[in-house]
Structures are given as structure tokens and as C-alpha cells.
Amino acid sequence: MTKISIIGLGWIGLPLAQLMIKQGYDVVGSTTSSEKQTRLKASGVNAIQFSLVPFPQGKGFQELFTSEVLVINIPPRSRTTDGKFYLEQLKFLRSMVDQSGIRKIIYVSSTGVYPDENRQDAYTEEEEITAATTGNLTQLKGELTFQGVRELTIVRFGGLLGDDRIPGKYVAGRDNVAGHTRVNFIYRNDATRMLAWVIEKEIWNTTLNGVAPVHSLRKDIYERNVLDLGLEAPKSYQNSSIENDRIVSGDKILRAGFEFDYPDPLDFPYSL
Numbered sequence: 001m002t003k004i005s006i007i008g009l010g011w012i013g014l015p016l017a018q019l020m021i022k023q024g025y026d027v028v029g030s031t032t033s034s035e036k037q038t039r040l041k042a043s044g045v046n047a048i049q050f051s052l053v054p055f056p057q058g059k060g061f062q063e064l065f066t067s068e069v070l071v072i073n074i075p076p077r078s079r080t081t082d083g084k085f086y087l088e089q090l091k092f093l094r095s096m097v098d099q100s101g102i103r104k105i106i107y108v109s110s111t112g113v114y115p116d117e118n119r120q121d122a123y124t125e126e127e128e129i130t131a132a133t134t135g136n137l138t139q140l141k142g143e144l145t146f147q148g149v150r151e152l153t154i155v156r157f158g159g160l161l162g163d164d165r166i167p168g169k170y171v172a173g174r175d176n177v178a179g180h181t182r183v184n185f186i187y188r189n190d191a192t193r194m195l196a197w198v199i200e201k202e203i204w205n206t207t208l209n210g211v212a213p214v215h216s217l218r219k220d221i222y223e224r225n226v227l228d229l230g231l232e233a234p235k236s237y238q239n240s241s242i243e244n245d246r247i248v249s250g251d252k253i254l255r256a257g258f259e260f261d262y263p264d265p266l267d268f269p270y271s272l
Contacts, residue, residue, distance in 0.1 A: 001026050005064045008073040015192045017045050054088035065100035073108040076138045083138030090145040104151040109143050111158045111248040112136035122249040125207040151204035158184035158211040162268040168225025177234040179219030184211045184248040187262040211250035214264035
């Protein structure tokens with residue numbers, strides 16, 4: 001039986017753990033909260049309290065590094081920090097990986113690594129990204145931290161939405177909302193299934209964009225949320241048109257055989 005460790009039993013990590021357990025895998029995961037650890041254990045998830053501060057801290061966290069597969073799913077929070085602490089955390093994590101028997105890693109990244117520029121062609125996994133061109137230097141450095149691991153797959157997710165993460169909620173009642181651009185979103189459960197699919201199909205030593213194949217307009221998504229959920233509509237939209245959007249292609253994962261349950265963000269299920 002393949003054993004899987006998940007660093008970060010959060011919004012994506014927890015449903016991934018639950019899915020892999022259901023499919024018969026031996027799963028262990030981490031949480032920084034003792035209260036959450038207790039709740040997860042009661043629900044059948046083998047959770048270990050583990051923090052990177054940035055050095056490792058916790059009790060019994062060595063078990064996280066006894067698996068065949070390690071999923072690293074901790075966000076850099078680069079919108080609110082300069083990223084230095086996150087990169088220090090990853091250095092300690094890489095050191096522990098090197099001292100363990102782990103040989104297969106999924107590093108959960110973001111499409112934010114692509115240049116923050118609109119253009120006619122979609123960004124693909126073959127895009128050459130440098131420190132000078134990246135849209136998120138911290139995230140790019142995070143990816144590079146694990147280069148050289150025997151089998152590494154990087155999954156760059158677009159906007160993780162669905163369920164209680166409702167795009168229309170963030171712009172309700174606001175003025176001058178940007179609604180004219182197309183989105184690079186993925187539904188929460190599709191993101192979870194994609195990570196599980198990489199493990200099951202042994203898709204290693206590659207980079208994959210986790211983005212739904214349909215790139216709906218933001219305005220259409222907001223208005224669908226207003227209609228379906230009774231949210232307050234934006235008061236006004238920007239009077240702007242852009243010939244080319246910043247589109248990230250998810251075609252590679254489709255060609256590999258993965259199927260999205262929700263290919264169009266207009267159809268993502270939400271609940272207040």
C-alpha cells in the first residue's frame with residue numbers, strides 16, 4: 001500500500017486526504033493546530049501537529065517523512081508578506097526530505113508564477129520563466145527549492161474556487177469592478193481530484209497547470225453568483241476593454257486524460 005503524506009490539511013489538503021483514504025491509501029497529514037488535529041483524528045484522518053517556524057516543530061512529525069509520496073500544500077501568503085519566511089520554511093522542509101526515503105513529491109504552486117501580462121497566446125507549462133519575468137518571485141523560488149528530487153511534479157493551480165469561496169462575494173456592492181477579463185479558475189473538487197490523479201497515474205517529473213478549460217468572463221461569473229445566491233451586485237464595472245487576456249492553458253492535463261467535473265467556472269457549485 002502506498003503511503004502518502006500531505007503537508008497542509010487545509011482547503012485542498014483535507015479533501016485530498018479524505019479522497020485518498022477512501023481509495024485505500026495510507027494517509028498522514030499535518031496541521032498547525034492541536035484543536036484541528038483532535039477533530040481530524042476523530043473523523044478518521046491521521047493528523048499530526050506540525051509547524052515550520054521556520055524550523056520544524058511538533059510531536060511525532062517524523063512520521064510525515066516515512067511515506068513514498070509527499071504532497072507539499074502550504075501557501076506562501078505572498079500578498080501579505082515578503083516571502084522570506086516561507087522560503088526559509090521550504091529550506092527546512094527540503095532538508096528533511098533529503099534525509100528521508102521520500103522519492104516522489106507534488107509541489108502545489110500557482111499560475112501566479114507566469115508573467116503578469118496580457119497577451120494573445122495563452123501561457124503554457126513550456127513558458128520560460130525567470131526571476132525577471134515571473135509574476136510571483138516567491139512562488140517561483142518555492143518551485144526551485146525542490147528541483148533535483150528524484151521524482152517531482154509541480155501543479156500550478158489557478159484560482160481555487162467553489163463551495164464557500166464565492167467570487168461574487170468579494171465584489172458585492174463595490175464600485176469600478178474589473179469584469180471584462182477572462183478567468184483562470186478551477187473548482188475545489190477538481191483540484192483535489194487532479195492531485196489524486198497525478199499520484200494514481202504516476203505522472204512524475206513534469207509541470208501541470210490546474211485550470212478549468214473554459215475561461216469565462218469575470219462579469220458573467222459575478223452576475224451568476226448574484227442570480228443564484230442573492231448576493232448584492234457590484235455597483236459599477238470598469239469601462240475598459242482589453243484585446244488580449246492573461247490566459248493560462250490547462251490543455252496539457254486534458255491531453256494526458258484528466259477530465260474536469262466542472263470545466264466552466266459559470267457552473268461551479270457554491271453555498272453561502
